Amino acid sequence: MALLFFLILAFCNGLGLLESSSRMRLVGGRHRCEGRVEVERDGQWGTVCDDGWDMKDVEVVCRELGCGAATGTPSGTLYKPLAEKDQKVLIQGVSCSGMESELIHCEQEEDVFDCSHSEDAGAKCEIPETVRLVGGPDHCKGRVEVKHQQQWGTVCKAGWNLSAAKVVCRQLGCGRAILTQRSCNKDTQGQGPIWLSEVSCSGQEGNLQDCSSGLWGKNNCTHDEDTWVECEDPFDLRLVGGDSRCSGRLEVLHKGEWGSVCDDGWGENEEQVVCKQLGCGESIFLSAKARRNLGLGGGRIWLDDVHCSGKEQSLEQCRHRFWGYHNCNHKEDVAMTCLEL
Ligand SMILES: *[C@@H]1O[C@H](CO)[C@@H](O)[C@H](O)[C@H]1NC(C)=O
Numbered sequence: 001m002a003l004l005f006f007l008i009l010a011f012c013n014g015l016g017l018l019e020s021s022s023r024m025r026l027v028g029g030r031h032r033c034e035g036r037v038e039v040e041r042d043g044q045w046g047t048v049c050d051d052g053w054d055m056k057d058v059e060v061v062c063r064e065l066g067c068g069a070a071t072g073t074p075s076g077t078l079y080k081p082l083a084e085k086d087q088k089v090l091i092q093g094v095s096c097s098g099m100e101s102e103l104i105h106c107e108q109e110e111d112v113f114d115c116s117h118s119e120d121a122g123a124k125c126e127i128p129e130t131v132r133l134v135g136g137p138d139h140c141k142g143r144v145e146v147k148h149q150q151q152w153g154t155v156c157k158a159g160w161n162l163s164a165a166k167v168v169c170r171q172l173g174c175g176r177a178i179l180t181q182r183s184c185n186k187d188t189q190g191q192g193p194i195w196l197s198e199v200s201c202s203g204q205e206g207n208l209q210d211c212s213s214g215l216w217g218k219n220n221c222t223h224d225e226d227t228w229v230e231c232e233d234p235f236d237l238r239l240v241g242g243d244s245r246c247s248g249r250l251e252v253l254h255k256g257e258w259g260s261v262c263d264d265g266w267g268e269n270e271e272q273v274v275c276k277q278l279g280c281g282e283s284i285f286l287s288a289k290a291r292r293n294l295g296l297g298g299g300r301i302w303l304d305d306v307h308c309s310g311k312e313q314s315l316e317q318c319r320h321r322f323w324g325y326h327n328c329n330h331k332e333d334v335a336m337t338c339l340e341l
């Protein structure tokens with residue numbers, strides 16, 4: 001009897017091992033559903049060669065990770081830090097029909113030759129929708145709704161505070177939480193179930209589902225108490241007017257509007273952060289003339305007196321004057337060039 005028990009245990013553990021030896025993750029993206037594809041074999045994480053890598057393969061990756069729809073097959077080199085030199089490229093020639101539940105079930109070769117980390121495969125999937133902001137001007141502002149039993153419903157403001165809003169903003173890939181209030185306006189109130197009340201988050205949670213709350217659908221709230229949240233738009237940047245995406249005038253996205261950056265105090269550290277964030281190589285020194293050739297900007301001047309240590313992952317983390325405050329004109333717009341990888 002004891003032996004049988006042992007055998008069953010060993011068998012189950014064996015299965016467990018099999019499963020854990022085919023784990024997968026996405027690295028370096030803005031959220032867990034985007035990044036360079038890494039698979040685990042015998043305890044080592046390695047990458048996937050992008051020869052023949054296509055949307056069907058990404059669909060399987062998204063499904064296996066419990067993410068939303070597949071939206072792109074980016075190059076894995078976009079995601080920093082890059083794969084370590086001693087990490088192996090573990091599989092190549094991946095070919096999925098798109099219906100597989102896991103990447104390991106797709107056709108693939110484990111004998112990898114002629115493939116380097118410059119060909120690492122990446123995947124972009126949507127964040128699975130379990131929370132959303134609706135009724136506002138964009139997906140980062142609106143009435144909070146959560147999905148339960150395939151149905152969207154609202155969240156009661158009772159117990160809710162800015163820490164909970166912070167969790168929602170982060171989960172949606174938006175910027176900082178700036179406002180949370182009751183949705184007093186009849187036009188912006190929800191209908192249907194009021195799923196949650198007494199939501200209490202510390203602000204550190206990765207998901208609203210990780211916060212404590214009352215039982216689903218058990219509360220005495222009315223839609224007059226629906227929660228409304230506003231987050232800043234996600235920060236983004238780009239180089240425009242040059243001959244590639246790694247060269248041009250620097251523009252940053254704030255409040256849905258692209259604007260320029262003033263060159264007061266701007267230098268090498270700042271350029272390195274931008275190049276890294278764009279997935280380009282080192283910054284290259286540009287003469288004043290070459291800078292001028294990249295043209296003048298128009299519109300808003302969003303940032304001035306930017307100071308980075310050079311270690312930041314995003315320009316957003318560097319110190320700067322308050323958004324939109326500056327003493328510059330467009331002749332001082334930052335223009336720059338990074339090496340293309
Ligand atoms: C929100 O409430 C939670 C507990 O209910 C508390 O830990 C947190 O500090 C509060 N946050 C703010 C911004 O008041």
Ligand SMILES: *[C@@H]1O[C@H](CO)[C@@H](O)[C@H](O)[C@H]1NC(C)=O
Nearest residue numbers: 197214215217218219220221
């Ligand atoms: C709702 O109100 C009823 C009646 O006042 C009360 O008995 C019940 O405990 C309340 N439920 C919740 C979840 O607060």
